[in-house]
Amino acid sequence: MTIRSLAVALLFGVAVPVASLAQPAPLLSLADAEGDDDGDGTLVYPREPVAEPGDLDLRSLHVFAERGELRFEATFGNAVRDPAQVKPGLLGNEDLSLFARRGFYAFNLDIYLDVDRVAGSGHTALLPGRRARTDPAHAWERAIVLTPRPELMRRQLRDALVEGGVPAGTDVDATLDAEVFFARDVRVRGRSVSFTVPARFVDAKALLGGSLIAVVTAAKLSIESDWLGGLVRGGSGAEPAIVRLPLGVAAPEAGRPAIAMGYRGTAAPTTAVVDLLAGNGAPQRAQLASGVLSGIAAPGTSPAPGVPAVNPWLKAALAGAGATASPAAAATPALTAAPAARAAAGSAPADARAGASAPAPRVRDAAYLEEQENRLRTLRRLRDANLLTEEEYQRKRREVIDAL
Ligand SMILES: [Ca+2]
Numbered sequence: 001m002t003i004r005s006l007a008v009a010l011l012f013g014v015a016v017p018v019a020s021l022a023q024p025a026p027l028l029s030l031a032d033a034e035g036d037d038d039g040d041g042t043l044v045y046p047r048e049p050v051a052e053p054g055d056l057d058l059r060s061l062h063v064f065a066e067r068g069e070l071r072f073e074a075t076f077g078n079a080v081r082d083p084a085q086v087k088p089g090l091l092g093n094e095d096l097s098l099f100a101r102r103g104f105y106a107f108n109l110d111i112y113l114d115v116d117r118v119a120g121s122g123h124t125a126l127l128p129g130r131r132a133r134t135d136p137a138h139a140w141e142r143a144i145v146l147t148p149r150p151e152l153m154r155r156q157l158r159d160a161l162v163e164g165g166v167p168a169g170t171d172v173d174a175t176l177d178a179e180v181f182f183a184r185d186v187r188v189r190g191r192s193v194s195f196t197v198p199a200r201f202v203d204a205k206a207l208l209g210g211s212l213i214a215v216v217t218a219a220k221l222s223i224e225s226d227w228l229g230g231l232v233r234g235g236s237g238a239e240p241a242i243v244r245l246p247l248g249v250a251a252p253e254a255g256r257p258a259i260a261m262g263y264r265g266t267a268a269p270t271t272a273v274v275d276l277l278a279g280n281g282a283p284q285r286a287q288l289a290s291g292v293l294s295g296i297a298a299p300g301t302s303p304a305p306g307v308p309a310v311n312p313w314l315k316a317a318l319a320g321a322g323a324t325a326s327p328a329a330a331a332t333p334a335l336t337a338a339p340a341a342r343a344a345a346g347s348a349p350a351d352a353r354a355g356a357s358a359p360a361p362r363v364r365d366a367a368y369l370e371e372q373e374n375r376l377r378t379l380r381r382l383r384d385a386n387l388l389t390e391e392e393y394q395r396k397r398r399e400v401i402d403a404l
Pocket residue numbers: 032033034035036037057058059275
């Protein structure tokens with residue numbers, strides 16, 4: 001470990017794990033508590049052994065500079081579960097090894113970087129499905145997502161953004177790829193997962209001068225069906241796609257479900273976060289109870305110069321995703337998107353979303369019809385990409401048309 005990395009670790013105010021002798025010295029070493037993979041304190045692991053306590057317990061995050069890239073290494077409480085080892089039939093017809101080709105399936109790890117360190121500048125909504133926001137002092141410019149099916153998740157995010165409308169002249173792919181990176185170069189070894197991030201997305205200077213939020217969520221184990229279900233349910237006039245999109249996250253369910261994370265008590269947890277990388281003085285449970293997360297920053301370091309502001313369209317679109325549909329969260333004013341952001345994202349008012357009763361039927365106006373048209377287009381795209389069979393496509397298409 002170099003003096004510099006030690007200094008950075010000490011500045012960050014967290015414990016420094018002993019570096020493995022085989023590893024080069026990390027640029028950044030952050031440790032997280034053991035046994036806190038219960039979110040706000042209420043989460044319980046599923047009944048079936050698809051995931052067990054410790055599996056989603058983030059213990060450390062190291063970042064190494066390698067060949068002009070950054071390599072992130074996350075270490076968990078237990079050995080990372082191999083999709084090939086899951087008992088056949090436990091998860092229905094899904095072939096886990098097919099979708100989790102990168103050697104893990106049970107979790108997502110997101111890293112949000114506030115690079116410019118300017119309060120209020122950047123995204124405050126975390127990505128869809130996480131149900132959390134950042135403190136405005138840690139609004140992010142770059143998000144790195146480690147997820148078992150990165151290609152599909154990127155496509156889902158892109159589709160949901162497009163469905164919400166794109167301003168003329170906006171290059172959706174370039175805008176998305178400048179601010180959100182889905183890791184594809186992934187390696188699993190023992191308790192650790194490592195992945196590389198190109199310097200053009202974020203470099204060492206930006207990382208060390210910024211503030212960082214890392215969250216672990218449970219991964220959805222059957223993805224297409226959930227998303228398509230939401231797609232079709234949306235036809236009765238619910239929230240925009242970006243708000244409904246789980247983006248690979250399985251939100252905790254009441255009680256102790258067979259293969260999903262559950263929760264104790266009657267109130268649903270505010271966020272879907274299972275473990276938060278929390279520095280000293282910023283306890284995980286309090287942050288997750290409020291749904292407003294703070295980053296870890298090294299005091300005294302300078303933010304990287306010349307960080308461009310985030311794309312305003314993407315910011316408005318994602319703002320809808322940071323508000324949650326759960327009653328517990330909707331009761332917290334801080335979690336509700338500002339009216340302007342809601343209008344920009346085209347979502348329903350928070351109180352309508354949060355109600356226990358079914359949402360009021362939508363007026364069949366021009367906007368509604370356009371939304372259905374977009375939905376049909378999305379279905380066709382999924383079929384063309386072989387994510388839907390012809391039979392599934394025809395059935396879903398008929399459902400949308402029948403609801404008109
Ligand atoms: Ca932990």
